[in-house]
Amino acid sequence: MKKIRQGKKGIKIQFVIAFVITAVIPILLVNIVYYYHTSKLVQQNVESMTRANLEQVKVSLDVWLDSYEDILFQVYTDDNIVELVDKINAGEDVANNRKMLRKTLRGLFYTKDYVKSISIITESGELVFYDQLTASTTQTSWLDSMALSQEELYEEISSDNKTHLFSTGEKTVFGSNSCYLFHIGHRIIDYRNVKKKCGVVMVSIDEKLLEEVCSAPAENGLNFIVDGEGILVSCANSEEVGSGIFTGAAGEEEKKSAFQRTAERTRLLGDGELSVYSVYDEKTGWEIVRATNQNELLRELHRQQKILGLIMLLSLLAVLPMMEKFKKSVEKQKNAEIAALEAQINPHFLYNTLDTISWMAIDRDEYEISNMIATLARILRYGISDSNGIVKIKDEIDWLKQYIFLQQTKLKNSFECHINVEPELMEIPIHKLLLQPFIENAILHGFEGVDRAHRLQMDMKREGEFIKIEIEDNGCGISDEIVQEMNQGIFRKTEDKNHIGMENAITRLYMYYGEKTKVTIGSRPGEGTLIRIWIPVREAVNSDESGSGRG
Numbered sequence: 001m002k003k004i005r006q007g008k009k010g011i012k013i014q015f016v017i018a019f020v021i022t023a024v025i026p027i028l029l030v031n032i033v034y035y036y037h038t039s040k041l042v043q044q045n046v047e048s049m050t051r052a053n054l055e056q057v058k059v060s061l062d063v064w065l066d067s068y069e070d071i072l073f074q075v076y077t078d079d080n081i082v083e084l085v086d087k088i089n090a091g092e093d094v095a096n097n098r099k100m101l102r103k104t105l106r107g108l109f110y111t112k113d114y115v116k117s118i119s120i121i122t123e124s125g126e127l128v129f130y131d132q133l134t135a136s137t138t139q140t141s142w143l144d145s146m147a148l149s150q151e152e153l154y155e156e157i158s159s160d161n162k163t164h165l166f167s168t169g170e171k172t173v174f175g176s177n178s179c180y181l182f183h184i185g186h187r188i189i190d191y192r193n194v195k196k197k198c199g200v201v202m203v204s205i206d207e208k209l210l211e212e213v214c215s216a217p218a219e220n221g222l223n224f225i226v227d228g229e230g231i232l233v234s235c236a237n238s239e240e241v242g243s244g245i246f247t248g249a250a251g252e253e254e255k256k257s258a259f260q261r262t263a264e265r266t267r268l269l270g271d272g273e274l275s276v277y278s279v280y281d282e283k284t285g286w287e288i289v290r291a292t293n294q295n296e297l298l299r300e301l302h303r304q305q306k307i308l309g310l311i312m313l314l315s316l317l318a319v320l321p322m323m324e325k326f327k328k329s330v331e332k333q334k335n336a337e338i339a340a341l342e343a344q345i346n347p348h349f350l351y352n353t354l355d356t357i358s359w360m361a362i363d364r365d366e367y368e369i370s371n372m373i374a375t376l377a378r379i380l381r382y383g384i385s386d387s388n389g390i391v392k393i394k395d396e397i398d399w400l401k402q403y404i405f406l407q408q409t410k411l412k413n414s415f416e417c418h419i420n421v422e423p424e425l426m427e428i429p430i431h432k433l434l435l436q437p438f439i440e441n442a443i444l445h446g447f448e449g450v451d452r453a454h455r456l457q458m459d460m461k462r463e464g465e466f467i468k469i470e471i472e473d474n475g476c477g478i479s480d481e482i483v484q485e486m487n488q489g490i491f492r493k494t495e496d497k498n499h500i501g502m503e504n505a506i507t508r509l510y511m512y513y514g515e516k517t518k519v520t521i522g523s524r525p526g527e528g529t530l531i532r533i534w535i536p537v538r539e540a541v542n543s544d545e546s547g548s549g550r551g
Contacts, residue, residue, distance in 0.1 A: 047277070050221065050290050054279040057223055057290075059362055060213045062283050063371050068184060068205060069163055071112055075201045076188045080104065081120070085188060085199045089124045098128050102137065105130040110419055113398055116181055117142055117204035120188070121154045123197050131204075133174045135423075142181050142204045145169035145242070157185040157200040165284055167227040168207050168234065168242045180207035180241045182233060207241060210234035214288070221292040222263050228285050230258070238266050255287075263291035375406050393460070393467075394426035396435065400458075403436055407443050415447060415454035422461045428537065430467075431512050437501035438471045438531050446475030446529055462537070469533040478523040486521050509533065 075081060084101040088094055105118045109130055119129035119140060127150060133141035143150060146169050157164050166183040185202040211234055214223035224235035230246040232238065246258040259276045278289040362370045379402050397419060404417050439458070447454045452474065459470045478486075485491075491503040509517050516536040523529040 047275075050275075050277045050292060051279070053221070053223070054277060054288055054290050056362070057214055057288050058279055058281050059370075061210070061225075061281060061286075061288070064209065064213055065165075065184070065284065067371075068112060068115075068203060071108060071115065071118075072163065072184055072186050072201060072203050074108060075105070075118065075120070075203075076186045077191070078104075082188060082190045082198065085120065085122050086190075088122050088126050088128070089198060091124070094126070098126065101128045102130055107418060107420070110397075110421065111401075113401065114206040114209040115203060116179065116206050117202075119202045119204070120199050121150060121202070122199040123154075125151075125154075132423075133172060133177045133179070141172045141174055142169070142183065142202075145172050145181065146183075153185070153202070154200055157202075158187040158197050161187065161189070167229075167231045167286075168210075170242045180234075181205065182207055182210070207234050211236050221290050222266060223288065223290050224262065226255075226259070226287050226289060228287075230255075232262065233286055235262065235266065238262070240265070259289045259291060263289075372406055372409050375402050375409075379403055379406065389432050390429050391432050392426065393421065393428050393430050396430055396432060397421055397426075397460075399432075400435060400439065404439065407440075411443070415443065415456055417456045418458075420457070420459045425460055425462060425467060428467065430535070431508070434505060434509060434512075435469065435471070435533075437505040438533075441502050442471065442473040442475060442529065446473040446477075448476055450475050463534070465537050466534040467537055469535070470530065471533075472528060472530045474528040477525040477527055477529055478521075479525055480523075483521055483523045509535070 081101065081104060084097050084104070087097045088101070101120065105120070105128070109115060109118060109132070116133055117129055117131040117140060119127060119131075119142075121127055127140070127143075129140050131141050146153065146166065148156065148166075164185045166185065168180045168182045171178055171180055181204045183202050183204050185200055187197070188199045188201055190196050190198060210225055214225065214234060215236055222236065224238070225233040226245065227233050229248045230244045230250060232240050232243060232245050235241055240262065245262050246255055250258070255278075256276055259278065260274050263274050263276070274291045274293055276289060276291050278287050280287055379399065401419065404419075408415070408417070435458070439456070442456050446456075454473070454475065456473045457471075459472075461468055486502075489506075506519050509519060513535055518532075518534040520532045521529070522532070
């Protein structure tokens with residue numbers, strides 16, 4: 001019996017040894033090799049993705065700056081502006097001409113987000129501007145933060161026919177308003193005498209634009225921008241914006257060290273050694289930098305590998321019955337995770353798809369298409385999220401500008417659009433998506449068959465206890481019979497036109513604000529249409545308070 005027990009014990013030991021040699025050791029070796037191979041792949045993929053991220057930021061930056069150069073172009077080629085500047089240079093009724101020039105600049109001010117000031121320096125030394133931060137006619141928000149004087153700026157910009165880019169300067173502070181600004185400038189051109197020097201124009205832009213361009217694809221990392229002189233042009237959560245982080249003569253290693261120190265001081269990437277990559281943007285002369293902390297990623301990978309190895313070892317020691325049970329458990333957990341992911345994917349599927357299409361467009365150098373898709377994604381995100389919610393008027397106007405930009409691109413800039421809103425209205429709450437159907441109706445139906453230049457204008461101002469909104473186009477107009485029916489709440493659907501969007505918008509207005517709201521439609525066939533909307537301010541405030549608890 002003793003020998004039998006010893007024999008059984010020996011067989012058991014041999015079985016365990018064989019099991020360890022044939023199963024446990026190979027699995028552990030595979031796990032080790034897999035770990036190091038995966039670590040190497042992760043590092044390579046991180047570097048590849050980082051460089052792709054930088055190229056994406058570079059393309060986005062150039063596209064956005066091109067769109068702001070359009071505002072600059074509208075100013076320095078405008079014959080009316082040239083005429084007013086010439087009169088100021090000649091000393092002709094300077095005060096009145098300054099006032100008219102400032103009014104013209106104000107009309108261009110709200111055509112693009114993040115514009116904080118539009119300024120003109122004349123050959124005679126006059127400074128005329130419209131500035132959002134100061135609301136002053138005598139003191140700009142940006143000039144004192146510049147390294148160059150007004151005379152030096154004029155000489156530099158007027159020296160050629162190029163667009164000049166000025167990096168972010170010191171923080172601009174006026175009362176409770178503060179921001180960092182960067183600037184683009186160009187000399188004013190009189191095409192009757194292109195060599196004549198009459199003035200220069202400067203557009204001052206909020207550095208928050210650069211932060212948005214940098215941060216959009218920057219998960220698990222930090223993007224920032226530095227110019228050729230070592231000035232930190234843009235960086236999220238940094239008080240060093242506008243200051244130098246290295247000298248213009250610094251070498252590559254010195255620059256890299258400066259980039260690492262800058263990223264560390266933001267405290268956004270945690271402790272550990274940072275990996276820094278950069279790409280040079282030929283258009284701006286700026287360097288776009290991305291810093292990532294890979295230590296945490298590798299530590300997490302190592303931790304996961306240990307857990308995986310332990311699970312595999314315990315599973316093997318449990319032998320076949322336990323393996324089968326474990327297999328069923330894993331499958332069940334996997335199905336639960338898939339179900340959870342499927343439940344979560346719907347709100348993001350559309351945006352991720354649009355982002356993929358945008359990247360495909362960029363790969364084919366179709367930057368206009370990419371810009372349209374990115375704008376469409378922002379429009380959809382705003383519209384889908386709590387479509388009956390309440391926002392500030394400035395948010396609704398910003399979204400409306402995105403929609404108009406998309407329509408202008410789609411229709412190849414076949415119409416002009418101007419939006420004028422009294423600044424004191426910007427913080428007043430309003431229900432979302434109320435105005436877009438009226439704008440859309442004018443664009444899609446109002447301009448049909450009209451050969452003259454298409455113009456669309458929206459004005460919003462305070463009128464007593466009401467917000468008065470006027471939306472006017474110079475399109476084909478609507479017949480008197482249909483206008484009369486629409487003012488009575490009757491919206492007929494014809495073969496070629498459908499005003500259901502306007503009908504729904506008007507119905508929503510009365511639902512939200514009651515009988516105190518008012519909508520009138522006026523039109524002259526062949527000349528255009530004017531829609532007037534009155535929303536009670538008090539009701540708008542009450543709506544905000546009642547809806548403040550909604551997500």
